[in-house]
Amino acid sequence: MTYYYYTEEDVREEIDILLKENAAIQASLGTDSTAQERKEADDKWKVIAAKIKTLDIKFYRERIMPQDK
Numbered sequence: 001m002t003y004y005y006y007t008e009e010d011v012r013e014e015i016d017i018l019l020k021e022n023a024a025i026q027a028s029l030g031t032d033s034t035a036q037e038r039k040e041a042d043d044k045w046k047v048i049a050a051k052i053k054t055l056d057i058k059f060y061r062e063r064i065m066p067q068d069k
């Protein structure tokens with residue numbers, strides 16, 4: 001199985017953008033965040049992770065969700 005993240009610049013850039021998007025979402029959470037805000041952040045992460053999975057399944061399985069093999 002090929003790692004597109006390490007061999008395809010376009011895929012790497014797209015995954016990096018998605019990871020930065022998630023980082024911004026997580027960084028906006030604080031100790032005063034409500035359960036609803038945390039759930040919304042988690043739901044957004046699941047959408048982002050699914051996009052990453054379609055771009056590079058091996059990267060997803062080994063770096064994003066290793067328990068999801």
